[in-house]
Amino acid sequence: MSERRLKILSIAHPAVEAAAGRLRYHPFLGRPDLDVHLLAPRRWHQFGRTIEADPPGDPGVTMHILPIWFGRGGPMSWYLHIYPGMRRLIREIEPDVIHLWEEPWSFVALQAKVLKGDAALMLEVDQNILKRLPPPFESIRRHVLRNTDHILSRSPDATAVVRACGYAGTVGEVGYGVDFATFGPRQAAQRTPGLRLGYVGRLVVEKGLDDALDALARAPADVTLAIMGEGPHEASLRRKIAELRLDGRVSLRGWSSPAGVADFIRSLDALILLTRTTAVVKEQFGRVIIEAQSCGVPVIGSTCGAIPAVTADGGWIVPEQDPPALAALIERLRDDPALLDAAADAGRANVARRFTYDAVAGQLADGWISAFRNRRPA
Incomplete structure (x- = not known):
């Protein structure tokens, strides 16, 4: 790997909220070997809520907030969105690794695969039930996985799913982190009956x-x-x-x-x-x-x-x-x-x-480095 800083573009709809999906990137502040960029949607819809993106300014990353298309796509809405500005952003950043905190059958994963150029492609997967997806999602999943250089998996079951769908490359583990500033221990108190x-x-x-x-x-x-x-x-x-x-x-x-x-x-x-x-x-x-x-x-x-x-x-x-x-x-x-x-x-x-944000950041960094080393020719 080159001695220059590795450029990372991480694409993640959970990063629409600063107090949720962005906290795991904070430990990259001051890390000399990584230049981390994070792309999140300007507006996100889930569980009946409309979430407006928090403004940039998070430590550890350069934040990019862009509009998406197809953010309201019915029951498959999480998997239909794309970023019309992604091509321009990739040309500006020239990333070494594109990382998607999105499932491999999503339109945004296909979009990143098509536009990635020489960048390595890494996916972070949660889906832990093997089921055949309706067209065109099954074809998208298998095509994206064939062109992925590294997988970060939330569980052994999720690893088994991507293996069954044709992925044959390296796999690392990744967990979630806890915001200790919010979810801190309670004060000692006398226990009440019951x-x-x-x-x-x-x-x-x-x-x-x-x-x-x-x-x-x-x-x-x-x-x-x-x-x-x-x-x-x-x-x-x-x-x-x-x-x-x-x-x-x-x-x-x-x-x-x-x-x-x-x-x-x-x-x-x-x-x-x-x-x-x-x-x-x-x-x-x-x-x-x-x-x-x-x-x-x-x-x-x-x-x-x-x-x-x-x-x-x-x-x-x-x-x-x-x-x-x-x-x-x-x-x-x-x-x-x-x-x-x-x-x-x-x-x-x-x-x-196991579940500090420092631990999660270390897992992400290991995955990015592995993806860069394993990247296939464009």
Whole structure:
């Protein structure tokens, strides 16, 4: 590799928000071997929200905010967008590596592959269920993967998917990071009687909240559940809460800011993530797991996807769709708070060891260097 600084163009729609997708780039500030540019959309639509890009000024990167086309494309909207200004930007930067925090079947991945010139191409993948995509997405995926020089994978299952779709190159691991300034530990306080459980996320049937309610109905009356989120399953959950006569033990509230989410998590004794595996759903990571652990709150997770590996010793794993097993665990934790304290300590150690932004930045840098070394001729 040349001694000059390696020029990187990272393309990532999550970087539309400074407090979310950009934080992992901050550790590149002052790094002498990398010149990192980050491209994000001027406006992004997801889960019914319209997000306007935060202004540039983040450390560690040169930020580029450009308009996109096809940002509202129905159920495939995340995969249809392209940047009309990408060709000009690539000519200006002349990157050595183009990195996409996007799936390989997306139009923007195809656009980058077509316009990349001599740059190496690296993709960061999350998809962990192998399924044949409808035209033209399956053809795009296989074409892009054949022309990719390095993959960063969120899980072994995600690696297996790209291998099955024709990718034969090198693979590295990449996780998510935690913003410790926001998701910091709670102050020591005297524990109150009972057990306060909580959930943060979309309200969809696949997240297993019905199992949590069934378990709660079996648990002692001083065990409660607080839910933060929005989604199409909310009305059904409210009906079930009423049917099980849990009105006084279950609360629901809408989304909050990251600081509000952190305050909510710190009010809990344990966080639950009980995702159910289906033909189209398998938990890819579970970022709320490491946010909770960073706050000093242990996690009760299901066996779905990456949940056990991410949780590690910072919580407990129960079988999917098994309310009796969950109820038994809940009662054990209620009766022995020392178990909660031990898992909280293990969870903080898990995050400090594996999920800092410095760790993620190191994984990104290793991937970029590998992609540059492995790049094929234009």
